[in-house]
Amino acid sequence: MKQVTINNSFITLIVLDYGAVIQKILVKDKNGVSTNVVVGYDYPNKYLKDEFFLGACIGRYAGRISNGGFELDREQFHLHSNNGVHLHGGKNSFSKQYWKIIEVNYKEDPFVKLQYHSKHLEEGYPGNLTATVTYKLVDNALHVIHEATTDRTTVVNLTNHSYFRLDDETFIDDYKLQLNCPEMLETTEQLIPTGVSKSVRGSEYDFVKQRRIGSTRLDTPFAIDLSNDKAAEVSSKKTGIGMKVYTNQPAVVVYTPDGFPAICFETQNYPDAPNKKHFPSSVLKPGEKYHNIAIFKFDLVL
Secondary structure: OOEEEEEOOOOEEEEEOEOOOEEEEEEEOOOOOEEEOEOOOOOHHHHHHOOOOOOOEEOOEOOEEOOOEEEEOOEEEEOOOEOOEEEOOOOOOHHHOEOEEEEEEOOOOOEEEEEEEEOOOHHHOOOOEEEEEEEEEEOOEEEEEEEEEEOOOEEOEOEEOOEEOOOOOOOOOOOEEEEOOOEEEEEOOOOOEEEEEEEOOOOOOOOOOOEEOOOOOOEEEEEOOOOOOEEEEEEOOOOOEEEEEEEOOOEEEEEOOOOOOOEEEEEEOOOOHHHOOOOOOOEEOOOOOEEEEEEEEEEEOO
16 A cells, blocks of 8 residues: 655645545644644554545545436446445445556645546446546645546546544534535435425524534535535634635535544535436536546634
């Protein structure tokens, strides 16, 4: 397993070739102490048995797909599923593969670029897909750029699955959270979107104005207000570390796991878009390029 470290005066980033995993993001807290703000393992080999997708690139389709597959160009494609639900690209998805490190820049605006070739019908998806992810440091921000091309019409929806932990508390209740998301996607008990969008106003999911997370726990797809490129903002008073999330994607799945104190911001297309024709299209055709950018900007909130 290969490990690459890049840094500038604000951020140190450690990336693995397995799963294109972000192993560590080090930023300074209000006392000048270097703090790792993502959950991860100190020993890279532990990621081989990880079941939480810690820091990994999720593909070929992030989130859930219903009905055990989808129809595309009048052909049915069957995906690995549990009780009809396909999750995060399948059993041996992008997060379980070794990516090729194709370029590293240690100079100004340092970056590491990784590539993975997904063969036709891998995990049931059509088309030979070439996916790349670039992790780039620009001042106090980490840019995560997913791109992909295909030789046959397919669906694609990539995201990074880092769990952010901004302090060493045992709960995230005191984090301040703001979501630029006036609507959420209604979901079934299996967390599959029903196809209906609901206003968050007045509900426990209403973080349009910044407030404490409190006891609210989320595994929720939100529709981003696209008139503002900022999707989310979160901060810890204890460390003074704040993070803003920007993206060109229409949705963010916000996830707070049960097992440890952390929060994910999975910037992506709508889950189950291949089966919901009125959702933003996830179809990628030959000659087109998939382009998904997320920016995680770190500041001190005093």
